[in-house]
Amino acid sequence: xxxxxxxxxxxxxxxxxxxxxxxxxxxxxxxxxxxxxxxxxxxxxxxxxxxxxxxxxxxxxxxxxxxxxxxxxxxxxxxxxxxxxxxxxxxxxxxxxxxxxxxxxxxxxxxxxxxxxxxxxxxxxxxxxxxxxxxxxxxxxxxxxxxxxxxxxxxxxxxxxxxxxxxxxxxxxxxxxxxxxxxxxxxxxxxxxxxxxxxxxxxxxxxxxxxxxxxxxxxxxxxxxxxxxxxxxx
Numbered sequence: 001x002x003x004x005x006x007x008x009x010x011x012x013x014x015x016x017x018x019x020x021x022x023x024x025x026x027x028x029x030x031x032x033x034x035x036x037x038x039x040x041x042x043x044x045x046x047x048x049x050x051x052x053x054x055x056x057x058x059x060x061x062x063x064x065x066x067x068x069x070x071x072x073x074x075x076x077x078x079x080x081x082x083x084x085x086x087x088x089x090x091x092x093x094x095x096x097x098x099x100x101x102x103x104x105x106x107x108x109x110x111x112x113x114x115x116x117x118x119x120x121x122x123x124x125x126x127x128x129x130x131x132x133x134x135x136x137x138x139x140x141x142x143x144x145x146x147x148x149x150x151x152x153x154x155x156x157x158x159x160x161x162x163x164x165x166x167x168x169x170x171x172x173x174x175x176x177x178x179x180x181x182x183x184x185x186x187x188x189x190x191x192x193x194x195x196x197x198x199x200x201x202x203x204x205x206x207x208x209x210x211x212x213x214x215x216x217x218x219x220x221x222x223x224x225x226x227x228x229x230x231x232x233x234x
Contacts (some may be wrong), residue, residue: 008103014057014058029063037111045118050076083189122206138212
């Protein structure tokens, strides 16, 4: 392994956000203060010594490349795919050459604008010597119910349930192979950890912050704005 593996950030931003679609604006381009959700999401990664940031955008996207904050020299764009895994894979392939097998890739949701740079740095600190990688997550706090139709079937023991967040941080070579294998086999890939798990590798969990919410519905913007204001970022 390299003495000091480089860190590369990938931000898949090719989705249209179906649950946000009623607003007419993809959620990554909704504004919080003077920046879009996407710009806020990328800012925390840029603050953490990344060798580069790759943003995967929709083939018909005409906005991302023209956003002022995304004119940063460390940022490059690629065309994403139909699913998250396709977009991440395209970004990974664009890094072939500069990225080494043991480098780190940190994949962060375009719609998580409240990520704290301190959480990214802690993730890197905890995992720096790990052969595989891990994710930010928080323990579930609500009572969880398994439901069939409109009826509760079971109360789920939440003591071992964590809610996955991003960034999800893995070795470049391992993540590339895992994504390629999952797509070839038709294995569902809901996040990068699921691709790694499918190959039997142990994935670490590092506790993050509850403010690292994912903007999914229009009403989430107000909560995200509140957290950013608390952090002095909006």
